[in-house]
Amino acid sequence: MQIEFSNFSFQYESLDKPTLKNINLKIEKGEKIVIIGASGSGKSTIGRCLNGLIPHAIKGQSTGDLHIAGKAVSDFDMHHYTELVGTVLQDTDSQFVGLTVAEDIAFALENQCTPTVDMYPVVKSTAQMVELETLLARSPQELSGGQKQRVSLAGILVDDVDILLFDEPLAALDPKTSKKTIEIIDQLHREAGKTIVIIEHRLEDVLHRHVDRVILMDNGEIVADMTPDALLASSLLTTHGIREPLFLSALKSANCHIVEADKPSNVNTSYLQKHKQNVLDWFTAYSPEIPAVEQAPLLALSELTYSYNGDVNAVDDVSFTVNKGEFVSILGKNGSGKSTLTKLIMGVVEPDAGHILLNGQDLSELSIFERSLRVGVVMQNPNHMISHHMIFDEVAFGLRNRGVDEDIINEKVLQVLTLCGLKKYRNWPIDALSYGQKKRVTIASILVLEPELLILDEPTAGQDYRSYTAMLSFIKELNARLGITVVIISHDMHLVLEYTTRSIVLSDSKLIADAAMTEVFSQPDLLAAANLTTTSLYELAISLGIDDTSAFMQYFIHTEQARNLA
Ligand SMILES: Nc1ncnc2c1ncn2[C@@H]1O[C@H](COP(=O)(O)OP(=O)(O)OP(=O)(O)O)[C@@H](O)[C@H]1O
Numbered sequence: 156m157q158i159e160f161s162n163f164s165f166q167y168e169s170l171d172k173p174t175l176k177n178i179n180l181k182i183e184k185g186e187k188i189v190i191i192g193a194s195g196s197g198k199s200t201i202g203r204c205l206n207g208l209i210p211h212a213i214k215g216q217s218t219g220d221l222h223i224a225g226k227a228v229s230d231f232d233m234h235h236y237t238e239l240v241g242t243v244l245q246d247t248d249s250q251f252v253g254l255t256v257a258e259d260i261a262f263a264l265e266n267q268c269t270p271t272v273d274m275y276p277v278v279k280s281t282a283q284m285v286e287l288e289t290l291l292a293r294s295p296q297e298l299s300g301g302q303k304q305r306v307s308l309a310g311i312l313v314d315d316v317d318i319l320l321f322d323e324p325l326a327a328l329d330p331k332t333s334k335k336t337i338e339i340i341d342q343l344h345r346e347a348g349k350t351i352v353i354i355e356h357r358l359e360d361v362l363h364r365h366v367d368r369v370i371l372m373d374n375g376e377i378v379a380d381m382t383p384d385a386l387l388a389s390s391l392l393t394t395h396g397i398r399e400p401l402f403l404s405a406l407k408s409a410n411c412h413i414v415e416a417d418k419p420s421n422v423n424t425s426y427l428q429k430h431k432q433n434v435l436d437w438f439t440a441y442s443p444e445i446p447a448v449e450q451a452p453l454l455a456l457s458e459l460t461y462s463y464n465g466d467v468n469a470v471d472d473v474s475f476t477v478n479k480g481e482f483v484s485i486l487g488k489n490g491s492g493k494s495t496l497t498k499l500i501m502g503v504v505e506p507d508a509g510h511i512l513l514n515g516q517d518l519s520e521l522s523i524f525e526r527s528l529r530v531g532v533v534m535q536n537p538n539h540m541i542s543h544h545m546i547f548d549e550v551a552f553g554l555r556n557r558g559v560d561e562d563i564i565n566e567k568v569l570q571v572l573t574l575c576g577l578k579k580y581r582n583w584p585i586d587a588l589s590y591g592q593k594k595r596v597t598i599a600s601i602l603v604l605e606p607e608l609l610i611l612d613e614p615t616a617g618q619d620y621r622s623y624t625a626m627l628s629f630i631k632e633l634n635a636r637l638g639i640t641v642v643i644i645s646h647d648m649h650l651v652l653e654y655t656t657r658s659i660v661l662s663d664s665k666l667i668a669d670a671a672m673t674e675v676f677s678q679p680d681l682l683a684a685a686n687l688t689t690t691s692l693y694e695l696a697i698s699l700g701i702d703d704t705s706a707f708m709q710y711f712i713h714t715e716q717a718r719n720l721a
């Protein structure tokens with residue numbers, strides 16, 4: 156047995172209750188398993204027990220046993236763990252050790268005492284696998300979120316260890332790179348016989364390649380340990396607040412009864428054909444409604460250009476308009492300039508050319524602080540935004556800064572914390588939160604300010620379905636009730652499909668499309684140019700012979716929204 160947890164429990168030093176409760180989990184050598192579960196359910200804590208961060212860097216009390224490679228970890232020092240387990244962490248920033256991307260990738264090779272001459276070809280070929288070959292001389296800190304994630308992946312690919320642990324490897328990756336990452340992990344599993352443990356919210360993306368078992372966690376316990384087909388045929392995912400693959404939700408909406416023998420872990424399985432008539436009958440009921448959209452412009456970018464180094468443009472001649480009250484998505488491959496656009500709007504960097512108008516006013520006339528009163532930005536990495544020790548203070552900070560009365564602050568902060576599923580943590584230190592929970596705190600701290608324009612960079616990264624549905628329903632309500640305009644930057648195609656109506660697509664710093672979201676998702680060539688992929692909903696429509704894929708997607712979204720509101 157490669158990994159064996161027996162009656163294992165763990166309690167963080169700062170908490171008064173255990174985070175892992177009576178875990179019994181066996182993983183054979185060469186198995187590939189996925190751990191899923193709501194945010195805060197204990198997934199990363201399991202990961203930290205496997206890679207030695209617990210107990211060597213993070214303190215707490217454990218009971219029961221954990222054996223790795225046949226040995227009790229109670230006898231391990233940190234060195235034993237690093238010889239056995241390689242990890243890609245959720246927060247890549249805390250993982251870089253090299254001054255350049257190449258050094259960072261070579262770090263594991265140095266640890267393995269590989270001669271320098273042998274290192275170059277390995278670093279180069281690994282960089283090619285994750286499309287980093289042009290960035291080898293760059294500092295990892297100066298890369299986009301997704302590029303950083305690729306550096307972490309490359310680091311683990313050269314690591315000569317038996318067990319590979321991936322904590323949310325896909326969170327910051329564009330859809331095409333996500334698929335490729337899953338293929339690379341699969342290759343390592345099949346060809347090098349590695350034992351693979353993947354912690355990931357994006358179950359549908361992980362199931363792009365075969366997985367032996369899925370472990371479902373809830374509240375520190377394992378509530379299911381079964382094959383993907385058995386799990387998807389059951390109602391366990393919905394019961395525990397986890398997002399099902401999109402095509403499966405569509406089949407269920409169309410009253411199809413899915414069983415394990417349908418092999419529902421793969422949208423392209425021929426077993427699904429037997430449900431065709433049900434889906435067609437459901438789809439004929441569709442009659443499209445075109446919602447009226449107010450057309451007054453709020454944000455107008457014209458011919459915006461910016462370069463970090465004066466050489467390559469990170470944003471190149473980009474123009475688009477976002478109208479008041481719209482819910483728009485900005486999509487594009489890793490490093491295509493999405494976060495840089497946000498920095499330009501915030502005023503963190505000044506454009507080399509072009510203008511940004513907000514309600515007709517040129518933003519260059521406003522200071523960063525003045526802009527922040529009108530534009531709320533939630534950045535990709537929560538650790539880049541948090542400045543307070545306690546959750547309540549973090550969320551109250553912006554209002555206090557504006558001199559709002561403490562009673563009103565109290566009321567507003569509590570309301571937002573409740574809507575973001577964080578009320579019970581209001582008096583907690585931020586350090587005791589999981590990554591996904593921290594992300595929610597940063598969203599709450601911006602929402603409480605009710606900005607005119609809300610920009611959310613990867614809001615669902617690290618979030619489970621239940622938490623993000625509650626949060627986005629609230630944002631949708633703010634959008635409808637207060638007319639707050641929302642721009643979402645995301646690689647999460649579910650989110651984009653379900654919440655946004657128009658998509659702005661960037662590729663290599665340039666704008667390549669600005670169209671209705673379902674139109675964008677019905678154009679495989681356009682999607683490919685931006686490292687996006689068709690969704691399983693589109694694939695289901697095609698495999699069942701439905702031509703109007705855009706209408707099919709729209710109908711499904713309306714059905715889902717109606718269900719979420721109910
Ligand atoms: N360093 C820490 N100190 C104290 N408590 C912690 C620490 N890290 C996590 N916790 C607690 O353990 C619980 C589980 O956290 P964990 O990071 O394992 O969850 P997760 O399932 O990986 O969540 P996510 O999907 O949001 O990353 C959290 O609710 C949090 O209260």
Ligand SMILES: Nc1ncnc2c1ncn2[C@@H]1O[C@H](COP(=O)(O)OP(=O)(O)OP(=O)(O)O)[C@@H](O)[C@H]1O
Pocket residue numbers: 296297298299300301302327329463464469487488489490491492493494495496
């Ligand atoms: N601080 C920086 N210094 C130098 N170059 C940078 C810096 N930040 C980003 N870049 C580069 O600018 C380009 C655009 O990056 P940006 O972060 O805007 O991309 P993105 O579309 O948000 O990517 P992702 O989807 O990975 O978050 C990338 O090539 C990136 O390497």
